[in-house]
Amino acid sequence: MSVADEIKARLNIVDYVQQFAQLKRAGKTYKACCPFHNERTPSFVVNPDTQSWRCFGACAEGGDVISFAMKRHGWSFSEALAELGKLTGVEVRRQTPEQKAEQDQHEVLRGLLQSAADAYHEGLIGAMGRDVLAYATGKRGLTAATISQFKIGYALPGWTHLLDYLTQLGYTPDQAVESGMAIRNDEGRVYDRFRNRLMIPIRDERGRVIGFGARALAAEDNPKYLNSPQTPLFDKSKTLFGFDMAKSAIRDSETAVIVEGYMDAIQAHQAGFANVVAQMGTAMTDTQIRTLTRTAKRIVLALDADAAGQNATRRSLETARAALQADFGGRLGVDIRILSIPGAKDPDDLIRETPDQWAALVAGAQPVADWLIAMEMAELPPNASIQEREAVARRVLPLLTVSEDNLYQRDNLQKLSLRLKLPERELLDWAAEQTRIEKARQPRPAPPRPAAPTFHDGEPPPLDLSTLTPPEPDENGGAVVELPAPRRSAVPFPELEQQCLRILLRQPTTLYAVNRTLRALAENDRLLLDGPLTDLCLEDFSHSDLRAIMQVFLDAIQQVDAEPLDYLRQQIDPSLQPHLDAILTDDALVVYNRVRGMMSADLRFVWQNNQRVLMSVDGSAELVEKALYLRGNRLKREREILSLMQVDAAAGQDDNANVFYTQQIILSKTAKQRIDAELGRLGTVQRE
Ligand SMILES: [Zn+2]
Numbered sequence: 001m002s003v004a005d006e007i008k009a010r011l012n013i014v015d016y017v018q019q020f021a022q023l024k025r026a027g028k029t030y031k032a033c034c035p036f037h038n039e040r041t042p043s044f045v046v047n048p049d050t051q052s053w054r055c056f057g058a059c060a061e062g063g064d065v066i067s068f069a070m071k072r073h074g075w076s077f078s079e080a081l082a083e084l085g086k087l088t089g090v091e092v093r094r095q096t097p098e099q100k101a102e103q104d105q106h107e108v109l110r111g112l113l114q115s116a117a118d119a120y121h122e123g124l125i126g127a128m129g130r131d132v133l134a135y136a137t138g139k140r141g142l143t144a145a146t147i148s149q150f151k152i153g154y155a156l157p158g159w160t161h162l163l164d165y166l167t168q169l170g171y172t173p174d175q176a177v178e179s180g181m182a183i184r185n186d187e188g189r190v191y192d193r194f195r196n197r198l199m200i201p202i203r204d205e206r207g208r209v210i211g212f213g214a215r216a217l218a219a220e221d222n223p224k225y226l227n228s229p230q231t232p233l234f235d236k237s238k239t240l241f242g243f244d245m246a247k248s249a250i251r252d253s254e255t256a257v258i259v260e261g262y263m264d265a266i267q268a269h270q271a272g273f274a275n276v277v278a279q280m281g282t283a284m285t286d287t288q289i290r291t292l293t294r295t296a297k298r299i300v301l302a303l304d305a306d307a308a309g310q311n312a313t314r315r316s317l318e319t320a321r322a323a324l325q326a327d328f329g330g331r332l333g334v335d336i337r338i339l340s341i342p343g344a345k346d347p348d349d350l351i352r353e354t355p356d357q358w359a360a361l362v363a364g365a366q367p368v369a370d371w372l373i374a375m376e377m378a379e380l381p382p383n384a385s386i387q388e389r390e391a392v393a394r395r396v397l398p399l400l401t402v403s404e405d406n407l408y409q410r411d412n413l414q415k416l417s418l419r420l421k422l423p424e425r426e427l428l429d430w431a432a433e434q435t436r437i438e439k440a441r442q443p444r445p446a447p448p449r450p451a452a453p454t455f456h457d458g459e460p461p462p463l464d465l466s467t468l469t470p471p472e473p474d475e476n477g478g479a480v481v482e483l484p485a486p487r488r489s490a491v492p493f494p495e496l497e498q499q500c501l502r503i504l505l506r507q508p509t510t511l512y513a514v515n516r517t518l519r520a521l522a523e524n525d526r527l528l529l530d531g532p533l534t535d536l537c538l539e540d541f542s543h544s545d546l547r548a549i550m551q552v553f554l555d556a557i558q559q560v561d562a563e564p565l566d567y568l569r570q571q572i573d574p575s576l577q578p579h580l581d582a583i584l585t586d587d588a589l590v591v592y593n594r595v596r597g598m599m600s601a602d603l604r605f606v607w608q609n610n611q612r613v614l615m616s617v618d619g620s621a622e623l624v625e626k627a628l629y630l631r632g633n634r635l636k637r638e639r640e641i642l643s644l645m646q647v648d649a650a651a652g653q654d655d656n657a658n659v660f661y662t663q664q665i666i667l668s669k670t671a672k673q674r675i676d677a678e679l680g681r682l683g684t685v686q687r688e
Pocket of ligand 1: 034035036037044055056057058059060
């Protein structure tokens with residue numbers, strides 16, 4: 001049981017929320033005027049069965065008692081756990097022997113990396129590094145103060161300089177490999193990863209060395225920049241170079257500037273622009289954005305002007321949009337801007353040559369929308385077809401709707417309409433549609449969606465028409481008939497969750513097949529059995545209505561008085577009845593309705609007969625696979641929260657909490673790996 005679960009088990013949400021809202025009983029739920037926004041008609045509901053709250057009004061969000069407390073008091077997740085832990089007597093910071101062992105291992109690796117940084121720095125300022133130091137201060141334009149502040153170093157040529165030094169200090173070759181500083185080849189020989197390179201230590205938020213970026217010194221050495229590999233301490237998708245030194249400047253200026261390379265960031269700091277951080281050579285990630293939005297109100301992306309840079313910028317923007325809309329509904333008010341550097345220069349060069357121009361460029365960075373419209377227009381051919389122009393509009397609109405500022409949105413719509421020669425009315429409709437879709441997705445995280453839908457991504461698999469008999473003329477003339485989509489409830493459910501529930505409701509015993517699989521994957525590991533590989537449960541469902549139905553289902557299979565489905569129909573909250581019906585709507589029938597116009601009379605006959613057979617097939621195998629995807633999705637969701645908590649703990653210099661969350665993340669990753677392996681074994685490929 002997780003700390004959060006333990007708190008939730010001890011703290012009734014009704015009792016807690018009662019202190020902040022005038023709850024009145026309404027059927028199985030409680031209603032009140034929302035404590036978070038001003039209203040006269042109650043649209044705030046607390047459901048004691050699911051231990052959840054929801055504001056159906058202006059907030060349009062909901063969650064559990066922890067998210068309520070976070071929102072009410074402005075707490076971070078870990079603060080909420082700490083406070084509610086005190087209230088309920090749940091000890092928040094526990095450490096198992098395994099966690100202790102891992103913390104010790106991390107300490108060893110940190111010590112090793114710090115020693116490596118010291119050795120490299122000595123190498124640069126010592127006799128052997130004379131030429132390289134001249135290069136760093138000359139060609140790269142770094143001052144002695146910068147070299148010392150960033151502890152820049154030099155990895156000597158040769159195969160075992162660092163390794164020998166580390167072993168002298170008592171570190172083992174295994175530890176050197178594990179830290180990413182050494183490589184073991186197929187013959188088992190261990191040697192230095194970095195040779196004859198300028199070494200730049202990469203630090204975590206607390207300034208502790210977690211890896212290195214290394215620039216080649218010899219022209220023939222490839223790649224030009226080499227980073228530490230992923231290690232227990234270094235995850236480049238979560239790291240922002242320079243953040244430890246930029247934190248306070250970002251807080252003071254409320255602006256974070258993101259550049260592409262660490263040399264750019266170092267140069268900026270040297271010139272006095274201390275609010276600059278660097279990505280680690282990838283498009284910006286969710287975690288990086290969240291880290292910055294803790295203190296920055298404005299994020300300026302200053303990426304290279306070449307085509308690759310622009311693509312990276314666009315990927316970063318999409319990540320930014322997804323992150324903001326998923327968790328904050330765009331209400332966070334982070335202002336994302338793009339800094340275009342004239343003349344295809346690196347920030348590094350520009351800052352060195354004309355630092356004043358850099359300051360002006362940051363101040364005058366373009367709002368995302370303006371930049372995006374300009375870029376899309378530049379790529380559009382002069383006589384673009386209506387389809388091409390529509391495609392541009394659909395790409396740009398979602399990013400325009402991030403802004404909560406209506407005036408700004410309207411202004412951009414006008415611009416877009418003018419540039420694309422498309423009626424503003426049409427663009428407005430699309431924008432509204434986009435907002436509806438995004439609202440429906442909240443508050444679940446919305447990762448950037450792949451171009452082609454995959455079935456576990458919430459869409460049914462594309463129908464393979466080639467396997468059907470070629471259409472013959474029938475009473476519809478053989479044409480493909482576009483039938484209206486099947487009736488659905490107003491808010492679309494995640495398809496995969498709905499499919500799982502459908503199988504469970506029809507064949508309740510399939511649940512045991514799923515739980516057997518999960519337990520087998522846990523391999524008797526208590527932490528996994530009680531944690532990420534626990535039996536299928538409410539938390540696997542992200543949609544609160546589906547959770548509610550799942551809860552009644554779990555109750556249903558605990559009792560013996562009625563058939564589970566009958567029990568469910570009797571016990572379910574009347575408001576959920578239409579949802580239950582939607583879930584039980586027959587998939588096969590939907591498909592049949594869609595393609596029946598193309599079927600010959602014979603094929604229709606075969607279909608109708610076989611459908612009955614299909615209904616009686618054991619759904620265990622299908623459910624196991626789908627439930628594993630479901631659990632995988634949940635682990636991903638939870639890991640985002642865990643990462644946030646870990647970052648919080650690290651920022652608060654809380655070692656115990658940091659270690660605890662790190663352990664939880666590792667457990668979650670282990671479980672996810674086993675799930676993926678099992679899915680691989682089942683003959684499918686899990687796409688990240
Ligand atoms: Zn509200």
